[in-house]
Amino acid sequence: MKDAIERVLISEEELEAAVAEMGKQISRDYADKDPIFIGVLKGCFIFMADLMRHVDISCSMDFMAVSSYSGTTSTGAVKINKDLSEIIEGRHLILVEDILDSGVTLNYLKNYLMVRKPASIAVATLMDKPARRRADIYADYSCFEIPDAFVVGYGLDYNERYRNLPYIGVLKPEIYS
Ligand code: IMP
Numbered sequence: 001m002k003d004a005i006e007r008v009l010i011s012e013e014e015l016e017a018a019v020a021e022m023g024k025q026i027s028r029d030y031a032d033k034d035p036i037f038i039g040v041l042k043g044c045f046i047f048m049a050d051l052m053r054h055v056d057i058s059c060s061m062d063f064m065a066v067s068s069y070s071g072t073t074s075t076g077a078v079k080i081n082k083d084l085s086e087i088i089e090g091r092h093l094i095l096v097e098d099i100l101d102s103g104v105t106l107n108y109l110k111n112y113l114m115v116r117k118p119a120s121i122a123v124a125t126l127m128d129k130p131a132r133r134r135a136d137i138y139a140d141y142s143c144f145e146i147p148d149a150f151v152v153g154y155g156l157d158y159n160e161r162y163r164n165l166p167y168i169g170v171l172k173p174e175i176y177s
């Protein structure tokens with residue numbers, strides 16, 4: 001598995017520090033707001049699990065599953081595979097994403113959830129790849145801005161593999177070309 005990685009982009013130590021800092025910041029910003037953290041599966045699962053351990057305010061959690069990608073290129077279409085189980089009307093939402101790339105997925109999700117009249121919607125992403133943005137969307141909270149490379153690990157996959165790497169690595173181009 002590790003021989004598919006060209007280089008480590010973000011180490012375990014760097015992940016830990018940045019995720020802890022984001023948890024503290026969100027706790028300050030949302031004290032008394034009782035937000036719902038909405039994890040966008042599957043890529044968010046490790047990031048969200050670590051993030052939540054640094055959030056020390058009253059909150060709830062829910063998950064959505066969407067798919068928009070096959071391989072390394074977006075199909076442009078977003079499909080909801082699992083919807084929310086909580087009522088979100090009047091609540092403060094924080095969407096938790098692994099990576100904001102073209103922005104097509106999150107833009108779609110935001111519009112989809114807006115119809116249910118939440119009090120607010122914010123985006124917390126582990127990584128942001130601004131060079132590839134196609135939709136008019138930004139992250140309210142972002143741990144790392146990264147260059148335009150395909151990365152895996154810490155929850156992120158290439159065709160469902162490599163999610164279990166404890167760091168963020170750049171995949172060797174020959175793996176997907
Ligand atoms: P967007 O709609 O282009 O912003 O795509 C967002 C989704 O694409 C992310 O939530 C990831 O699941 C996936 N994705 C985008 N870039 C990468 C990457 O470098 N590695 C792994 N998955 C990625």
Ligand code: MG
Pocket residue numbers: 040041042043044098099
């Ligand atoms: Mg994702």
